[in-house]
Amino acid sequence: MAANRGVSRASQKPPAKGKERPAPGRGAARSRTPLQELLGSYLSHHxxxxxxxxxxxxxxPVASLMTWMVMGIALALPVGMLLLLGSLQGVSAGWDSTARITLYLEQNAGGDTLDRMRIQLASRKDITDVTVITREEALAEFRASSGLADALDYLDENPLPDTLLLTPSADIRNKQGMEALVDELEQVDAVARVQVDLGWLQRLNTITDLLGRGVWALALLLGAAVVLVIGNTIRLAIENRRDEILVAKLVGGTDAFVRRPFLYTGIWYGLGGGIIAFVLLELTLWWMSGPVEHLASLYRSQFELSGLTFEGTFALLLASVLLGWLGAWLAVKRHLDAIEPNQIEAGHA
Incomplete structure (x- = not known):
């Protein structure tokens, strides 16, 4: 009896503090609000x-790789052409910055007139630099470079005029600004001729702008082709999982729940296509960089092919992901609406 009474008293003794442990996860579950639980479940399902x-x-892997390759080639082609145009525009901008206006004076203009015009032109805000080439310097340079030194000895006087080389400021280095400056310089006394070497550069810029618009049009067309390819691929995936979609809708699955896997499939297709496009661009630039540098060195040009920057790479991947998502969304929107349990039951009836 005493032993039993001791056992019962021991069993009624409260447990020591610190030894009682709650069930795993019970405290964490109590601390979470319903909104947090809903958000956690939503992210976990994603x-x-x-x-x-x-x-x-x-x-x-074979079907996925084929889709990725089609997307990669379609994305790499316009991006590569845009990079090429960017390199050409960079070179033409360098040529534009060194463009000059050549001012030929009258034969009877003396040294005082030359000095006066140099000071007058150097004080203008639309001219950043004035270089003077006297008649004697021009004749000496022509004698050294032409190979006609013996023939020039028979001349009674120097036929070359004094020359001023003018560098226009950057804000007027365009068609309208240059034409206005040339018209003004032609009205100056003692000026025989004004020559500008910007005509070919303007034609080059016009051709470059035209090619740029053509490349953007090509990019839009190839982007539409990528959307169609992704849409057709997602359509086939929807048809293969038709029974699974039907069951999900029968048990109360929402359209967003059924649509979500296919949208993620389009995102993965877009990301893979963007990565392959980046790899193709880098390989192409590496393969062409050697011959391009050799050709540029022959013409003493600074032209070089520039690759994608970090921002450009991010933009390429983001654009490819958006195209993949858009193609998947269009396909899902079109074909999932046709898969409804009521319509299928009516069709079987």
């Missing part, structure tokens, strides 16, 4: 859906 979509692509 992670699971994205992982499952990626695993489905890896299970069919």
């Amino acid at each position: 992670r699971k859906t994205a992982k499952d979509s990626a695993q489905r692509l890896w299970r069919s």
Whole structure:
């Protein structure tokens, strides 16, 4: 009896502090609000859906690789042409910065007139630099470079005029500004001729702008082709998972729930296509950089092919992901609406 009474008293003794442990996760669950639980469940389902979509692509590597290659080539072509145009525009901008106006004076203009015009032109705000080439310097340079030194000895006087080389400021280095400056210089006394070497540069810039618009038009067309390719691929995936979609809708799955795996599939297709486009661009630039540098050195040019910057790479990947998502969304919007349990039951009836 005493032993039993001792056992009962021991069993009624409260446990010591610090030894009682709550069930795992019970305290954390109590501390979370319903909104946090809902958000956590939502994000967890997104992670699971994205992982499952990626695993489905890896299970069919040949078909996925073919889709990625088509997207990569379609994206790399316009981006490569835009990079080429950017390099050409950079070179033409360098040529534009060194463009000059040549001012030939009258034969009877003396040294005082030359000095006066040099000071007058150097004080103008639309001219940044004035270089003087006297008649004697021009004749000496022509004698050294032409190979006609013996013939020049028979001349009674120097036929070359005094020359001023003018460098216009950057704000007027365009068609309208240059034409206005040339018209003003032609009205100056003792000026025989004004020569500007910007005509060919303006034609080059016009051709470059035209090519740029053509490249953007090509980019839009190829972007539409990428959307169609992704849409057709997602349509086939929807048809293959038709029964799964029907079951999900029968048990109350929402359109967003059913649509989510296919949207992630389009995102993975877009990301893979962007990565392949980046790899193709880098390989092409590496393959062409040597011959381009050799050709530029023969013409003493600073032209070089520039690759994608970090911002450009990010923009390429973002654009490819958006195109993949857009193609998937259009396909899902069109074909999932046709898969409804009521319509299928009516069709079987």
